[in-house]
Structures are given as structure tokens and as C-alpha cells.
Amino acid sequence: MQPDEPIIRVEGLVNRFGEQVVHDGVDLEVRRGEILGIVGGSGSGKSVLMRSILGLRRPDAGRIEVLGVDALSEDEADREHIECNTGVLFQDGALFSSLTVGENVQVPLKEHYSEVPDSLRYELALLKVKLAGLPADAIAKLPSQLSGGMRKRAGLARALALDPPLLFLDEPTAGLDPIGAAAFDQLILTLQQALGLTVFLITHDLDTLYAICDRVAVLADKRVVINAPIEEVERCDHPWVREYFHGPRARAARDAGAGTMA
Amino acid sequence: MRDESRPPSLATDDTARLRLQGSWTLAHAGEMGEILRDAPEGVSEVDVRDVDRLDSAGVLQLLRFARRRCIDFDVFEFRQDHVALVSAIEDVADDRPKKKREYGVSAALARLGFAVHDNGKEILALIGFLGENMLKFARMVTQPRRFRLTATVYHMEQVGLDAVPLVFLLSYLVGAVIAFLGANILRDFGATIYVVELVNVAFLREFGVLLTAIILAGRTASAFTAQIGAMQSREEIDAIRTLGMDPIDLLVLPRVIALVVMLPLLTFIAMIAGLLGGLTVGAFNLEIPPEAYIGRMEATIEVRHFLVGLSKAPLFAMVIALIGCLEGLQVEGTAQSVGERTTSSVVQSISLVIIIDAIMALWFMQMDI
Numbered sequence: 093m094q095p096d097e098p099i100i101r102v103e104g105l106v107n108r109f110g111e112q113v114v115h116d117g118v119d120l121e122v123r124r125g126e127i128l129g130i131v132g133g134s135g136s137g138k139s140v141l142m143r144s145i146l147g148l149r150r151p152d153a154g155r156i157e158v159l160g161v162d163a164l165s166e167d168e169a170d171r172e173h174i175e176c177n178t179g180v181l182f183q184d185g186a187l188f189s190s191l192t193v194g195e196n197v198q199v200p201l202k203e204h205y206s207e208v209p210d211s212l213r214y215e216l217a218l219l220k221v222k223l224a225g226l227p228a229d230a231i232a233k234l235p236s237q238l239s240g241g242m243r244k245r246a247g248l249a250r251a252l253a254l255d256p257p258l259l260f261l262d263e264p265t266a267g268l269d270p271i272g273a274a275a276f277d278q279l280i281l282t283l284q285q286a287l288g289l290t291v292f293l294i295t296h297d298l299d300t301l302y303a304i305c306d307r308v309a310v311l312a313d314k315r316v317v318i319n320a321p322i323e324e325v326e327r328c329d330h331p332w333v334r335e336y337f338h339g340p341r342a343r344a345a346r347d348a349g350a351g352t353m354a
Numbered sequence: 355m356r357d358e359s360r361p362p363s364l365a366t367d368d369t370a371r372l373r374l375q376g377s378w379t380l381a382h383a384g385e386m387g388e389i390l391r392d393a394p395e396g397v398s399e400v401d402v403r404d405v406d407r408l409d410s411a412g413v414l415q416l417l418r419f420a421r422r423r424c425i426d427f428d429v430f431e432f433r434q435d436h437v438a439l440v441s442a443i444e445d446v447a448d449d450r451p452k453k454k455r456e457y458g459v460s461a462a463l464a465r466l467g468f469a470v471h472d473n474g475k476e477i478l479a480l481i482g483f484l485g486e487n488m489l490k491f492a493r494m495v496t497q498p499r500r501f502r503l504t505a506t507v508y509h510m511e512q513v514g515l516d517a518v519p520l521v522f523l524l525s526y527l528v529g530a531v532i533a534f535l536g537a538n539i540l541r542d543f544g545a546t547i548y549v550v551e552l553v554n555v556a557f558l559r560e561f562g563v564l565l566t567a568i569i570l571a572g573r574t575a576s577a578f579t580a581q582i583g584a585m586q587s588r589e590e591i592d593a594i595r596t597l598g599m600d601p602i603d604l605l606v607l608p609r610v611i612a613l614v615v616m617l618p619l620l621t622f623i624a625m626i627a628g629l630l631g632g633l634t635v636g637a638f639n640l641e642i643p644p645e646a647y648i649g650r651m652e653a654t655i656e657v658r659h660f661l662v663g664l665s666k667a668p669l670f671a672m673v674i675a676l677i678g679c680l681e682g683l684q685v686e687g688t689a690q691s692v693g694e695r696t697t698s699s700v701v702q703s704i705s706l707v708i709i710i711d712a713i714m715a716l717w718f719m720q721m722d723i
Contacts, residue, residue: 208384212415215414218451219414222446223442229451252410286438287410
């Protein structure tokens with residue numbers, strides 16, 4: 093795989109639920125090492141797009157390539173290649189509720205690298221928990237004993253367990269208070285730089301878009317209407333995009349974003 | 355997995371300088387550990403610039419190696435693109451969790467104490483819940499608009515009508531088994547015909563109601579707990595409260611009323627099925643023709659046994675419905691909690707049904723009823 097080749101390439105993706113068409117010819121490229129924000133109205137199929145790329149849902153038509161491998165292939169080795177090299181943070185963390193945080197992080201390690209000795213596996217889990225910004229004591233806690241923000245951090249720790257180069261985040265800041273959301277944005281940025289991640293980030297949060305995203309892709313009218321740096325997206329004259337980026341909330345976020353950049 | 359990367363390796367230029375090569379990644383975790391264990395003593399410099407790949411597992415192994423050999427981590431030289439990763443990991447590496455759980459005798463005693471205390475609280479909660487329900491029921495009688503007819507009928511169908519085949523089948527089989535067992539012993543005395551009385555008394559007095567209650571404890575108490583628990587965990591119960599409605603009126607009373615009405619009816623079906631089981635075994639295995647069996651039944655049956663059995667049904671219904679609903683309301687947050695509470699409601703309701711049945715059997719016997 094060439095270094096400048098896109099890490100995810102989606103071509104002509106079609107997704108239908110019965111009569112309802114969610115995607116009709118979605119084309120998308122995610123470049124290596126960038127944070128790509130995916131925005132779109134409720135029901136525009138952001139999560140469906142992510143689920144298609146991850147192989148959780150088989151699209152009705154189209155091609156998807158992840159890390160140079162055909163994501164729709166039935167081949168075990170291809171699937172495992174993708175599974176081992178992607179981390180996913182679901183909306184509410186999707187932690188296994190009967191396992192502690194540490195055990196949650198160790199699940200993928202045990203599954204894919206069973207030869208790693210127990211003590212090292214524990215150390216690795218502890219490292220990931222702390223990298224995700226949780227205190228070390230959190231490793232022995234159950235998900236039910238954590239707050240919403242901490243659960244997301246624990247979910248992030250599990251997503252990072254295998255050091256995947258590609259990270260999927262589904263609305264990471266939804267339901268967090270503004271301070272917690274800003275801290276989570278910074279955490280993603282820090283980790284992205286430290287671990288050299290490529291991030292596919294679904295969000296509704298304008299602050300996140302301005303603060304950390306390199307490019308923004310907008311899903312509207314069943315396709316990606318624009319995929320570009322945010323300054324360019326702002327100038328796009330698609331009606332939904334205009335309303336989204338020039339509403340009252342967008343202005344505040346833009347000013348705040350400009351503030352942190354400066 | 356597709357991994358064409360070179361395995362990790364180690365080169366020593368002179369005695370004190372290590373040069374790392376290859377991939378120092380999670381996929382080679384075991385090899386990394388071995389290489390570092392076999393590394394020569396007295397290392398003063400470590401050059402990590404020539405590695406192909408380095409991930410957090412690799413950095414962690416190097417950190418552990420440094421800690422074990424008491425080498426200052428500053429002597430490790432990293433490539434520019436690895437510096438961010440290394441410093442991020444170094445920043446968080448020192449903080450360690452405290453050991454939590456203890457395993458001594460005193461800890462075991464403490465857990466026992468907590469368990470007893472919890473059980474005491476459960477009993478209190480159940481009694482309190484009974485009182486609350488009686489109060490709300492009285493209020494419902496004075497204000498009939500609070501009665502939820504649709505919900506009650508729906509639950510009657512769920513707990514009553516839908517359980518008929520199961521209750522019938524199981525009671526029929528147990529009736530047949532009792533007839534078999536009884537006949538085997540009574541045959542020695544030439545008193546096979548007494549099987550009729552055995553099955554009659556057993557089913558009218560005890561087994562009809564007990565079997566039904568146990569089946570419903572497994573089937574209905576668990577369903578009540580799961581239904582209400584799922585609502586509780588998604589804050590629906592809180593929503594009901596904030597909308598000015600009473601979850602007892604809305605969720606608990608319809609279920610309690612439905613079960614109190616349906617359990618006696620199911621008990622009646624169970625009694626009939628059990629008697630039929632006895633009749634079948636009598637006809638096919640004990641050479642008691644059905645006419646003779648029914649004639650003997652008519653001659654010896656007593657209505658007091660039937661009343662004793664049926665009198666217990668509403669009580670068992672209350673116990674099952676109240677425990678099922680109470681456990682559902684006590685669910686906290688997670689899916690796991692719903693599962694735990696469901697198990698607990700089945701265990702509690704079956705145990706309590708059997709305990710109450712035993713006490714009542716003694717009482718009825720002493721009272722000569």
C-alpha cells in the first residue's frame with residue numbers, strides 16, 4: 093500500500109432500508125493521518141456509513157476499501173486485517189457491562205494476541221486507560237460505576253487497545269458538558285498526533301469540527317456533497333450546508349475555534 | 355493476519371550501546387520480552403532510531419526494561435516521529451492503581467454481614483411494598499378512574515391464558531407420576547384402588563396450586579421484573595412520575611390484579627389436569643377402568659381439600675406479582691442489573707411460595723381442616 097493512497101475509499105455506496113434509500117452513490121476518501129469530520133442531519137446516514145465501512149452492515153451496492161483491502165470481501169484474513177487495524181468508539185462506549193474497565197480493554201488483546209503474557213497485557217491495558225485520560229484506579233471499576241464522560245474515555249481506551257492506525261468515533265462529545273467535550277476534543281487531537289492515527293469522526297458538534305478536524309465531509313441528499321477543509325465547506329452553497337455553517341450556533345463555534353487556533 | 359514486518363532484533367556495537375532493529379510492535383510482544391531479558395548487562399545507551407515500527411506495546415516493553423535494569427530512560431534515543439508517542443506514554447506511566455479487594459477472614463465476615471443486612475432490607479422493602487400496594491388499591495377502589503382496564507386485561511391474557519397449555523401439560527404429567535409411584539407402593543398391600551384418593555388429595559390440596567405457583571413464579575415473576583426493569587433502566591419510570599402518573603397504579607396494580615384473578619383459575623385447570631393424569635395411568639397401567647376410577651372419585655372426594663388448595667392461590671399470586679414488580683423497580687441502570695434482578699425475583703418468589711405452602715400445610719393440619 094502506497095503511503096499517499098487513501099486509507100478508506102468508498103465508491104458509489106448505496107444503502108436501502110426497504111423502500112427508504114439512505115445512501116445513493118456516496119463517494120468518500122479518507123487520507124492517511126487526517127481527522128475527517130462527518131456531519132449531516134439526523135437520519136442522513138452517518139452511522140450507517142460507518143457501519144458499512146466497518147462491515148457491520150452489507151451495503152446494497154458500491155465498493156469500500158479500507159487499509160488497501162476490500163472491506164466487503166468474505167475472506168477471513170482480509171476481515172481480520174481490518175478488525176485488528178481499526179478501533180471503534182460507539183456512542184455510549186458500548187463497554188461490556190459485566191467486565192471491569194481493565195478487562196474490557198484486555199478483551200481484544202486476548203482475542204488477537206493470546207501469546208502476550210498476562211502481566212504485559214495488564215500493563216498495556218493500564219497504559220491505554222491512562223492514555224485515555226482516566227485515573228489508574230478506574231481500571232478496576234465496572235462501567236456502571238463511571239460517569240458518561242468516563243465511559244467514553246474507557247471506550248476509547250478499548251478502541252486503542254491494539255494500537256490501530258485507524259480510529260472510528262461515533263459522536264464522541266454527544267452528551268458531555270462543554271468543558272468535558274473540549275477536553276475530549278483535545279484528547280483526540282493529542283492521541284492522534286502521538287499515535288499517528290487517522291480518525292473518522294461522526295459528530296454534530298460544531299466546536300469539534302472547528303477545533304480538531306482537518307477536513308469535513310457533509311452527508312446530505314443521500315450523498316457526500318462536499319469533502320474539504322472547513323473554510324471551503326463554509327463557502328459551499330448547498331442549502332443544508334449553508335444553514336448548518338451560518339446558523340447562530342456555528343458563528344459562536346467559529347469564533348471560539350479561531351480563538352483556540354490563534 | 356498479514357504481517358510481513360521484520361521481527362525485532364538487537365545489535366550491540368560495543369559493550370554499552372544497544373541498537374534496536376525490526377518491528378517493535380504488539381505482534382512481536384513475546385519476542386521483545388525475550389530479547390530484552392537476554393540483553394547484556396551494563397547498558398548505558400540505547401539507540402531506537404533504526405526500528406521499522408514502534409507502537410505503545412514496544413515503548414511499554416522498553417520502559418519496563420529500563421525500570422528493571424535501573425537505566426535512566428533519557429539514554430534511549432528515539433526517532434523524531436516516535437518522540438510524541440514515547441512522551442505521551444512516559445507521561446502517564448508512573449501512576450498505578452491501589453490494590454482493592456481483600457481476601458482475609460475478616461473480609462469474608464464483613465461480606466457475610468453485608469449480605470445479612472441486605473437480606474433484612476429486602477424483606478423490609480417487600481413488606482413496605484405490600485403496604486404501599488394495599489394503600490393504592492384502596493385509593494383505586496374509591497377513585498375507579500385510576501383502574502387501568504386495558505392493561506389489566508392484557509396482563510390477564512399474558513399470565514393466564516397463555517400459560518394454560520404449559521400448566522395443563524406439566525400438571526398432567528405430575529399427576530401421572532404420582533399415580534405411578536403410589537401404585538407401586540400400594541400394590542404390595544393389595545390397595546391399588548387407593549391411588550384414586552392419593553391423586554385426589556395430593557392435587558386438590560397441594561400440588562395443583564403449588565405447581566401452578568412455581569410455574570408462574572418462573573414464567574411471570576421473571577417477565578414482570580424484566581419488563582419493569584427495562585423501563586427503569588431507560589428512565590421510563592421516572593418519566594411516568596414526572597408526567598404526574600403513579601407507576602404503582604400504572605404498572606404494578608394491573609399486574610397484581612391480573613395474577614390474583616388468573617392464578618386461582620389456572621390452579622383449577624392444574625387440578626383437573628392432575629386428576630386426568632391419574633385417571634390415564636389408572637386406565638392403562640393399573641387396570642382400573644375409567645368408570646370405576648370416576649365412581650371411586652365420586653364416593654371419596656371431599657370439597658374441603660379443594661377449598662384448602664384454592665385458598666392458597668390468591669396469596670401465592672400476591673407474593674409472585676409483588677416480588678416480580680418490586681425487583682423490577684429496584685433495577686439500577688445497566689443491562690446486567692436487569693439480569694441479576696430477574697434471577698433474584700425467580701429465586702425469591704419460588705422460595706417464598708414453598709415456605710408459605712409448608713407453613714399453611716402445618717396450620718391446616720393442626721386445625722383439622
